Structure formats: C-alpha cells, structure tokens
Amino acid sequence: MTLSQGRTYLAIPGPSVSPERVLNAMHVSAPNIYEGALVDMVHAMVPDLKAVARTAGDVAIYIANGHGAWEAAAMNVLGPGDKALVLSTGRFAALWGMICARLGVEVEVIEFGRQSPVDPAQVEAALKADSDHRIKAVLCVHVDTATSVLNDIPAIRAAINAVGHPALFMVDCIASLGCDRFEMDAWGVDVMVAASQKGLMTPPGLGFVFFNDKARAASVRSVSYYWDWGPRSAPDFFYQFFGGTAPTHHLLGLREALNMIGEEGGVEAVWARHDRLAHAVWAAVAAWGQDVEMAMNIADPADRSRAVSCVRIGNGNGLRLRRWVEGNAGLTLGISLGMNTEADPGGDDYFRIGHMGHVNAHMVLGALGVIEAGMAALDIPHGAGAVAAAARVIAGR
Template sequence: MSYQAGRHFLQIPGPTNTPLPVLAAIAKPTIDHRGPEFGQLGREVLSDIRSIFKTAQPVIIYPASGTGAWEAALVNTLSPGDKVLMFETGWFSTLWNKIAKRLGIEAEFIEGDWRSGVRADAIEARLAEDKAHTIKAVAVVHNETSTGVTSNIAAVRRAIDNAGHPALLLVDTISSLGSIDFRHDEWGVDVTVGGSQKGLMLPPGLSFNAISEKARAASKKAKLPRSFWDWEDMLAINEKGFFPYTPSTNLLQGLKVAIRMLHEEGLENVFARHDRAAEATRRCVRHWGLDIQCQNPAEYSSSLTAVRLPDGHSADNLRAEILTRFNMSLGNGLGPLADRVFRVGHLGDFHDLMVTGALTGVEMGLRVCGIPHRSGGVEAAMNYLSGNAGPAAQAAE
C-alpha cells in the first residue's frame, strides 16, 4: 500500500490505540530483570494491578496473550477428566472450550445463539442436576468480543450459589477489563483472565490470572501438567517483585503508567466514557437502519458494537473499502458471522471526537458500497454526545 496521510483509525476491538505516555514508558531502556530497579517495578505493578480487577487477592502476570491466560486458568485448577461447564456466547467462548478439550478436560457446552449472553438460569439448572458435583468449574466470557454481548457475572455467581454447588467460577475479561465494570472479589470470581491489549491500552504481550483463595487451594490438588503456567512458581518469587523466568520488562514499564492513567481519570469515569461512546454508536447504527448483533439492550457491550449488514451485502467488502479509502480498520466477523457483521471498537484510549470520526468513516463506507441505510447517523451520535458531556467537559463548565 502507498503512504496514506493522516492518523490511521484503529477501530477494531483490540489491540487498541496505545497512548503516548505508555509508549514512552515502553521505549525506556530495558533494565536488569534481576536487579533492584526491576524488583521495585515488579512490586508496584503486581500490587497496583489488583485495583483494576477490584481484588485484594494476587494477580499473576504472564508474558503471553490472553489465550495463554485461558490455559493457565484451566491447568492450575483442574485435573485430567474433570468436567467444566461452559456457555456458548460466541467465537471466544468456543475457543476456550476447544482449549479445555485439548487439555483432556471434559468440557460441557450449553448452546447459545451468538446474540445473547450467558443464561444464569441454565447454569443453575445444570448445576442443580449435578448431585455428585462432577462439574468442577464454570467458565464464561464476560464480554464476548465477537458479538458485542456482555454477560451478567454477578447473576452467574448467584446461580452457582443457589444450586449449592462448589464449582469454581472462571471468567474471561479480556475485552472488558479496564472498559466495563468488573468486580473479582465482590462477584465471587475464582479466576479472572485478562489481557493487556484492550482496555489496559498496551500492546499485546501481557496476560493475567486474578485468583481467589479457593482457586489457589484447588491448584494444590490439580493434576494437569503445568510448568510455564504454574501459579506457585510465580507467587513464590512475585513476593519480591521478580518472576521465575524472563518477564516482558518493557511492557511492565508501560503497565505501570497505564494503571496510573486509569486511576487519574478514575475507573468510574473510564467506564462512563465507554458507556457513552457505546450508546452514541448504537444510536448511529439504529438511525442507519442496521441491526445490532446483540439483541438484549441489558447486555449491550460498552467495548464494541457488532453491526449486521442486510442480506446480500458483504461486511468484508465494506471493511476493505473503508480501509483503502479512509484509512480506518474495523473488526471482522468471526465464525458463522464472517462477512455478515463488522465490529466497531470503542475501548481504550479514545474520546468523543474519535468516536464520531470513526462513525463518519463507516457512514461514508456505506455510501460508497451502496449499502441501504438512512444518512445522518453520525448526527444522531453527535446529538447524543453533545448532550451527555463527559467529566472533562463538565469540569470546564
């Protein structure tokens, strides 16, 4: 491709834009990962990251993608032949299910429709049937990145409790952590899986397991093979701020700054900013006359919006035209949604003008591709945003 002037709009639902202060921290000289300077850095990030998960318990940091943290959650808590109950919400819940099966875990999948979140009542009913407690864990995705659907994790916790079942609760927050309110301790989650490349505003390369006391106790009895992912090796040396093998030193420098930025803005303000961008996007989509993949308004994601195109129109062709003509990347449809939906990411480091700029690019693309729509969707988004100013604007008034 020839050079395209101006800023590229990265509007996929992750990786997201990395802010300049984080990039500057990552670009600092690499330090000795066994030296005292790194020990101080390690202690700070290992302590401070707990506030993002809203937990007082340990958070383990891996030099890996979120997929690695999926595997770590499973191998540290389960044994060969154990049964885990999962719920199909989309592409990423399906991938986690496949990983479990490859590890020798019996993964039972409750079928979903890719337009709705986890049904807590179905979880409760299945656990109530399991009188022998053969199900050792329930594993669900908080925010399904392929569909733009957010599930009610507190309701899943209540379902497990209502069934009187001892199963562990494992939750994927890869596309919600730092973007949508999540409460590891309050919601009784045993293992929370996270990644660096979305709401935490970092490049890919770090992943996380926040763990409860119950999960750590289970790990002492779990029999699945583990070495790189072993929690105990991590926890033993993490106390001094170090890692059992070479960590992603420069990404940890960036993580320190990203955590500070999230707290300077205030987590509640961060979540409100994402809520506002998501609602503006949905109003725009509805004005166009297009369909939102998520069917239940109570489950709308604040990290991204997946948009369905009318039959006979190619979402991939639309994305390609928008990239070529307007220098903007949108998320593609995955699995059965391939070429049927496009995904607009509105998470991480962004503000209202970036949201309206992205929506303008989509509306121009719809026009170029001859996709039926009602023009003026961007104005509907602007009308909403101008009447719902964020904290920065309110402070200036």
C-alpha cells in the same frame, strides 16, 4: 486518489490503540532485571493492577496472549478427568473449553447462540442435575468479542449459589477489563483471565490470571512449571514473577497505562467514558438502521458490551465496507469473527467497531463519519442522521 494518508485509526476490538505515553515509556534501553527500579516498580504495580480487577486476591502475570492465560488458568485448577461446564455465547468461551479438552478435561458446553447472553436458569438446571458435583469449574466470558454480548456475571453466580454447587466460577475478561464494569470479589468470581492489549492499552504480550483463596485451595499438582501460578503470585525472587526473564518493556508500558487510568479518576471514570462512547455508537447504528436491514447484533442494550459493537449490515456489505474505509479513509474495522456458520453463512454481513481503551469522543465520531461516507460511496442503504445522533449522546443530550 485516496484520503487514507495521515494518522490511521485501528478501530478493531483489540489490539486497541496504544497511547503515545505507553509507547514512549517502552522506548528505552533494557533495564536491570535483577534489582533496582524495575523490581521496585513491579512490586508497586501489582496492587494497581488488582484495583482495576476489583479484587483483593492474587494475580499471576504471564508472557502470553489471552490464549496463554486461558491455558494457565485451566492448568492450575483442572486436571485430566475433571469436568468443566462451558457457557458459550459466540466464539471465545468455546475456544477456552477446547483448550481444557486438550488438557484431558471433560467439557460440557451449553450453547446460547450468537445473539443472546447466558441464561442463568439453564446454568442452574445443569448444575442441579450434577448431583455428584463432578463439574469442577464453570467457564464463561464476560464479553464475547465476536458477538459483542455482555454476560450478567452476578446472575450466573447467583445461579451457582442457588443450588449450592461448589464449582469454581471462572470468567474471561480479556475484552472487558477496564471497559465494562467488572467486580471480581463483589460478584463472586473465583478466577479471572485478562490480557494487556485491550482495555489496558498495552501492546499484546502480557496475560493475567487473577484468583482467590478458593481457587488457590483447588490447585492441582499436575500444573507445569511455567504455568504454575504459585510462585508468580508470591515470588521469593523477582524472576519467579515471570517464570524467567521479565517482559521488561511491556511492564514499563503497563505501568504507564495504569498511571493513565489513575489520572482519569480510576476505573470507575474509565467505565463511565466507555459507557458514553458505546451509547454514541449504538445511537448511530439505530439511525442507520431505519427501514433497512442494518442493526446491532445484540438487540437489548443491557446485553451489549461497552468495549465492542458487532453490527449486521446485510448482503455481504460488511466486507465491502471494511475494505472501503481502510483503503480510502485510513479506518480499520473488525472483521466478522465466528459469525459465518453452515446454518447461517453470512459472516460477510457483519463488521465490528472496537471502542475500548485509549479512545475518546473525536475518535468515535470520526470513525462513525467515515463509516457513513463508506456506505454512501458504496450505495449501501442506510438511514440519515447517525452522526448527529451520536453527537447528541456525546453532548449528554
């Protein structure tokens, strides 16, 4: 017998659950891509997209995943021989740096490990040592999906400002946009990359690069036709938005997702929902971890993402638990990602819970209940009262 029949729940940190409204908006015949409703919709949608990013700057939309958005951002401002400083807190900033290196960029990486955020003092020291200003860009992630760390973007900006360094500040918000508070303009971010499949609740396939006037002025001549953000951000003709044929159905889905964000009360209300639900998950993990090895990967709640939680369960039980809850209860948890190294070959000790985008209280409480059932079925040691602790957070107690 299996209890997995019925609606399954993909609780991985992206792709997130796509709302029925988004899927239904996409379930139509292909629209006219030359004039009419689609063209009008996209022009009207751009300000709403920029409002979620909290920017008055520009946005370029790409038919690409997050890796494509990384390359687009890099190609527009970095060329062969330029230098970038990469602030690594897990997996994804380092991958962005790797893409830059493949483009001929000299990459310097500061490694902060898998359980700590960026230390602004180290950033300040590295930039102070760059007295001839060879570093053209500082790259980091807002949230590293692998480790669930949340980096303090205003503090990093302050470190750059403290030494008067002219480098562009480039931030990956692929996991965090529409989940964790992010203020592009107020926090002094020059370039931000995002994608459709997480907080924006739309299937994978759209990448976004937001940029300000400083970044536009730093644009390089070597950028390829396809990745060039110039025509995409200020098109003379509709096709220039996308470098060719528009991703019609993704755009229809994104329009509906942005409608839902607006109806919820705007991105501030969305942030508040994610904050409450994340705290419910953390309360459950704290209860499970009483007198056993289980704990959040990121110890300080101030350094944790509201979009994803990485949990260390120990003894290879992350793998066992993930297989049990999926096969027996219809819940898919995130794999450990980048947590298995030669120095610490314990990747199977982890699992991740995605709580991003189209997620509510009963989804989170249901997932936590199934995880607890899985630990009971597998005789994995854990503390009592986790679901009750999460319920109290949901109730505002």
